[in-house]
Amino acid sequence: MSTLVFLEHHGSQIQRGALGVLGKAAQLDPDTSGVVIGSGVADAAAQAGKFGAKNVYVADDAALEAPLPQPRVDVIAQLVQDKGFDTVLFGASVLASDTAAGLASRLDAGLNWDLTDLEGSGAGLIGKRSALGDSIVVDCGWSSPIKIGLVRAGSFDPNESGGDAAVESIPANVEDFSTKATMVDQTKEESSGPSIDEADILVTGGRGLGSPENFSILEELAAALGGAVASTRAVVDSGWYPYPTQIGQTGKVVSPKLYIGAGVSGAIQHKVGMQSSLTIVSINKDANAPIFEFSDFGVVGDLNTIVPQLTELVKARKG
């Protein structure tokens, strides 16, 4: 019984979601290792021991630089077979999801996705998954010798336990078809501030803002709280705010410590992307807005007055 966690990196940093999964995996299975795949990733790999990895395997090769899934499938499949891992876990992302599914196909292994919790280990591993718009929780298991799981973003916080990992280089042998897709260009997100997946506090604007200019009052509140601004599909479709900030079924699934919705109605498509937020506060002038049903604290009122007032109060409190 042993578990491998895919440690996705961006630049020299292992992603928070991956470190969270690593911490949870190490709790369930002390024999948990991580794998870092990229180019010039030695520094990133060295961080992983502190977060629970017993061993860190590193495939470092110029051919692995671009964050594309198929070469990663090749490397992980070989590692799993060489070292006999029975469980491979991923923190969900664009890259991790495609890598996990390719790996499941390659190893004829079961893949359960959108897991919000894990219990047991080895043959007894169970993944908890919210289904049908989070209206039911499904206990997912595996019938294959190798089990693959994709964990919903934000489900686990990293746990810095202060250990040291043994770092081992592994080969970067890739299949011909895996290198056919190539990265032509990568551009950074235009919006400033933390990515909405990583932020602990999200201030979200919906169509109830009334105009794109009103996002400025949300940006001020987010800055005062130390959070990021997010949006709904309606707002993105209207061209008011960029798609990378969109929460929901067709955007990102987030679970920040604090979600503040301003002018967000709480349509199902949005709800499934944010309802696992730890605390939900909403401001809406429509007392019947569905978001009040799943808010911890709701204020029926005009966001144009309440949001700027709240920003000033937060600033005053923080000094």
Place this chain on the structure above:
Amino acid sequence: MKIAVCVKEVPDPSPNRRIDPDTKRMDRSGDRSLNQYDLNAIEQGLRLKEANGDGEVVLVSMGSAKALDSIRKGLGMGADRAVLVADDAAAGSDMVATAKVLAAALSAESPDLVLFGQQATDGDGAVLWAAVADKLRMPVISQIAELDIAGGTATAKRQTEFGYDTIAAPLPAVLAVADSINEPRYPSLKGIMGAKKKPQDVKSLADVGVDASSAGEAGSRTTVSALSPPASRGETIKIEDEGDGAQKILDFLVERKLV
């Protein structure tokens, strides 16, 4: 250019959707329709064919024989024909088993391009393309917001957690499109009438060369052991703003140690 579009019939999104507590499978007995995100993939296939001046758009699916009723919507939009793998032994297939069946059906078609929509609305799956691409040994690009096909190469722009990637891949390739890529057309009345006459091949697992042990529950590698209701959020507080709404929010945030 031959374009295969993978599509799926799903239960209608409604509050009545349920998982059967006995079989622990999706209850598919109610109203069903074509997965809405597949419409973007069909639309993109039709646009590529139209831009190319000739070619064929083939819908490829796995489901019950009745799924043709839903798949015909894609034919009504303009797809040329449909291939449906319908076999009792395929019922209950999980992602890996579905990938085996679809890859076999796709291999028989030898398409230049395999298109997927961004997710299925029933299982919320958004990974099947990567498994199918691995089986077909083709390059894969997912979450595509802009797509250009020229000189036998697909160039795609897609959004990730960090910004935008532009990725190129030679054909044949597996491409999964986001719903932001286009606005699907509605089937015209003429299209709907003509759809019934378009070729609709219903195939068994044996027809596509898949052993029954590789599909359905026998071919699946995941299980569902229990179903339970989600945890309740607890008490919900709702107040009217009487000039002190902001202060009350702050008090609440302080109480929860969020400020």
